[in-house]
Amino acid sequence: MSISAILFDLDGTLTDPKLGITRCIQYALSELGYKPPDADELLWCIGPPIQESFSQLLNTSENRLLEEAIALYRLRYSTIGLFENYLYPQIIDILQKIRLAGYQTFVATSKPHIYAKQIIEYFDLSVLFDAVYGSELDGTRTVKSELIKHILITENLAPSTVVMVGDRLHDIIGAKLNHVTAIGVTYGYGTEEELKIHGADLIAHSPEEINKLLVHD
Structure with missing residues (x-):
């Protein structure tokens, strides 16, 4: 890839x-x-x-x-x-490794971006992301496919060079509708079956497995 x-x-x-x-x-x-x-x-x-x-x-x-x-x-x-929220173990470490490997990183959440930015700042993750994208309070871009399309256009990213990482079917469907590679994670709130049924290209059972799929020595 x-x-x-x-x-x-x-x-x-x-x-x-x-x-x-x-x-x-x-x-x-x-x-x-x-x-x-x-x-x-x-x-x-x-x-x-x-x-x-x-x-x-x-x-x-x-x-x-x-x-x-x-x-x-x-x-x-x-x-x-x-x-009332906490970081999954290894998240900071794997984000640092992914950044060191030269990847651009973005948050893509259907949560309103004003809340997403506060959460990212609360956990001191801002330096590990190029930008935080979310929906508007009026419901604009709550659909993941619309949000991903917006990010691709705004950041001038070619779909073939992008990976979406998420734990629910909405992440996978949104990625597939935009011709983006999808990594489904099973440590969140979606099952491996849910992720595979909706077309996940790869599965990660832990944050460290995301890193192994993306960063090669």
Whole structure:
């Protein structure tokens, strides 16, 4: 592979956001008068755009209710939830090695970029990325394929020189729709089966395996 740039998903790939995301969903549902599921029953919500998750949780496509749920979620997430988060082991080490090998690196998350940037800064990762890309608060570019397309155009990257690394089907589908190589990681919130079914080119079971796939001595 003549790869020069790596796009990294955030939740479930660089960090484990379980605590923050599940607590914020539970808070929003409680405020709306619903009995929220236990945290372990909400793990499927980590990865997809939050509107999709609330649409399924509330069994509705009514915009007003979904907007209210998202506003409540963000009320807690923007001040508390985004910091209820931790880096996966080895992440800093493998990012340093990938950078030293000469690759450009970008964050590509369906999370709003204003939150993604705060998380990257919180973990002192800013120096390890050329840029952080995410969605807009109005929902623009929450679909991973649209986000990846935006990054390719903005950074003038040829799809054949780019790899997308992520833990959910959205990352793989988004990469494939843009003719980008996809590495699926199994230490996050997607299964190996999910990743392979949707076309992952390579599978990494740990951050160190990402490094081995990309950096060759």
